[in-house]
Amino acid sequence: MGTGKIEIKSSQAWDSIILFYSADEKDALNNFFELLERFCNGDKASRG
Numbered sequence: 001m002g003t004g005k006i007e008i009k010s011s012q013a014w015d016s017i018i019l020f021y022s023a024d025e026k027d028a029l030n031n032f033f034e035l036l037e038r039f040c041n042g043d044k045a046s047r048g
Contacts, residue, residue: 008017015028018035022028 010017012020015032018031019025019028022031
């Protein structure tokens, strides 16, 4: 997923979107916690 923001306008659930952009379920779980940490730390640069 890298450092970029995922801008999706979809009716898909957040977990499905993270899994779609990940290599596998393990990678998706790591990406989830990376995104959660960035959100909790107030990563305003990625939230526009």
